[in-house]
Amino acid sequence: DLAAIRQGWATASEVAGLLRGAILPSELxxxxxxxxxxxxxxDYLLSSMLAEELPLLKRDGGFLKEGADEALDEVRALRDQSRRVIAGLQLQYSEETGIKSLKIKHNNVLGYFIEVTVNNAGPMIEGEAKARFIHRQSMANAMRFTTTELADLESRIANAAGQALEIELAAFERMRLAVVAEAEPIKKAARALAVVDVAAGLAVLAEEQGYCRPLVDDSRMFSIVAGRHPVVEQALRKQSASPFIANACDLSPKSGQKGGAIWMLTGPNMGGKS
Structure with missing residues (x-):
């Protein structure tokens, strides 16, 4: 629904641009x-927030475009690109400690952890680094550590999907309230587009079929010159039959008469009354 309003808004702006500056009848x-x-x-809110491809239900998430919300982009990166984020952190720790063989691994018991060989663990258990790298487990040939940063990252990765949906639903509510606040202008614009649509459709039809608008006034004049029945004429064209023969009809009052004539035309269906 929000995407439909976004598209309708764009269409309304385009139509307004086409009409602006033209000499228009009062209704248009x-x-x-x-x-x-x-x-x-x-218009800016919906265009800057909504993605081009949208899910069927809001609970599925994924309806906000990239760049719409910085916090959302971050948790999406954690959710969808966790390996790259972990690799970046591993490179950071490796450069910080000078241990080229340092690895960040994961298991179901410890979660994410930093692993180095026992021989290379010195830079992580000495000096200021000892407070930064928290010892988790010692093995025969390796030592495992964590950091506050890594633990926080692990928690954020685990919660990223839920956080992403929570952010999107909050944004959805903001957009919904913004649409509700503009309900009356949207209704008027919808009616305006309907009027323009009908007028444009009739204009195209008149141009293609050679129709003209009748002149209507307060007199009792009723005069048709070369009148054609639209439905019958189109039916004949579809059947590739002979062309419709235009008819004239003048029921206007004659000189000295107050009222016009009334003709009653009878006959069977398809008998040629049209």
């Missing part, structure tokens, strides 16, 4: 006014 002029009442703030 009023429609243009309603289209121009749309606030660009909501």
């Amino acid at each position: 002029a009023a429609s243009l006014t309603d289209l121009e009442m749309l606030s660009p703030t909501l």
